């Protein structure tokens with residue numbers, strides 16, 4: 001079936017974030033067939049070419065590509081807001097107790113729904129998700145994500161030391177359970193599997209070797225972990241791996257740093273690590289609100305870009321402060337403003353980082369990230385409440401770049417009214433009550 005969407009469309013189709021990469025189509029017609037954009041032009045030209053097709057009129061707001069979150073923790077949706085602690089204290093006091101609670105599959109299913117609702121409300125259509133330490137909880141995430149229809153890459157989080165005994169596993173069990181999850185979910189619809197050691201602080205060489213073995217069990221598996229987030233963490237890793245050249249090589253010497261790797265944070269990289277990331281084609285998930293909330297540091301974006309490292313954005317919920325990629329864009333901008341030698345980010349940079357950069361980092365650049373012909377129609381409409389400050393601002397922009405600046409400055413999930421994946425409207429799952437049942441008024 002063919003549908004024409006009429007909207008003001010802003011996107012950034014280039015391969016790199018640039019100051020002048022914004023594409024503006026004030027009155028755009030997008031022809032969508034079976035979820036794919038097959039034709040794009042000014043609306044009058046589209047209407048002339050397709051005089052009889054149904055038109056969905058999305059004017060009155062702004063249509064953007066669906067947001068791409070390259071680093072977000074599913075088990076942590078209920079612990080957002082644990083402010084006032086550095087990384088290792090925050091993990092011990094806020095994150096890990098909650099992650100243990102996901103050993104209960106009923107509890108995990110409720111958390112999975114809350115998590116996916118957070119993504120949908122924020123307009124995130126594609127995400128690389130840090131999963132749970134418990135296979136049943138990872139099943140719950142994939143099953144619920146399949147129902148909702150989002151593009152999710154996720155996996156079993158594995159560790160064998162220094163967290164909490166209930167979160168530890170063995171390399172052999174990790175491999176066996178990971179393989180079963182890969183068999184069940186990798187490549188099923190919009191779902192893919194990411195091998196996910198928590199960080200090398202909590203993963204021995206034997207565990208990282210089992211991750212490497214899991215990577216070999218199916219084509220196109222993804223790899224994700226944490227890197228160089230906090231100075232104490234980095235010092236611990238240095239002591240735990242005395243023979244490793246640096247933090248990145250704790251993964252790299254097991255063959256885990258490739259073009260299908262996404263490393264989160266990298267706030268304190270060495271030149272050698274940047275060179276190795278660039279050479280491998282690995283991507284870094286920059287998580288600015290988390291970095292500020294935990295006091296991890298100011299992300300050296302210029303050093304990454306100068307070295308040729310691909311960078312995208314992650315919300316890092318729950319150390320991050322919410323699911324909004326608009327907020328992460330603004331926070332990324334703030335950080336670069338504060339840094340001596342920071343990159344002068346423009347609205348076009350921010351939109352690219354929140355959409356196209358993420359799609360490319362996740363190897364999905366041929367499918368999503370902008371609204372060009374050939375892409376899936378993954379899109380969000382921003383339509384602020386009448387009278388809200390964003391509504392007022394969008395009525396008086398100087399130009400489209402100014403409008404986009406206002407969107408990143410003022411926009412929140414409350415301003416996103418419709419989210420589509422492959423043309424289909426996606427809706428947030430209903431919340432579950434504590435015993436896992438839907439409340440009497442709720443249906444799916």
Ligand SMILES: O=c1[nH]c(=O)c2nc[nH]c2[nH]1
Nearest residue numbers: 073095198199226316319
């Ligand atoms: O921000 C972070 N959140 C986490 O859950 C985590 N685990 C290891 N390192 C981490 N960093």
Ligand SMILES: [Zn+2]
Nearest residue numbers: 073226264316
């Ligand atoms: Zn993280």
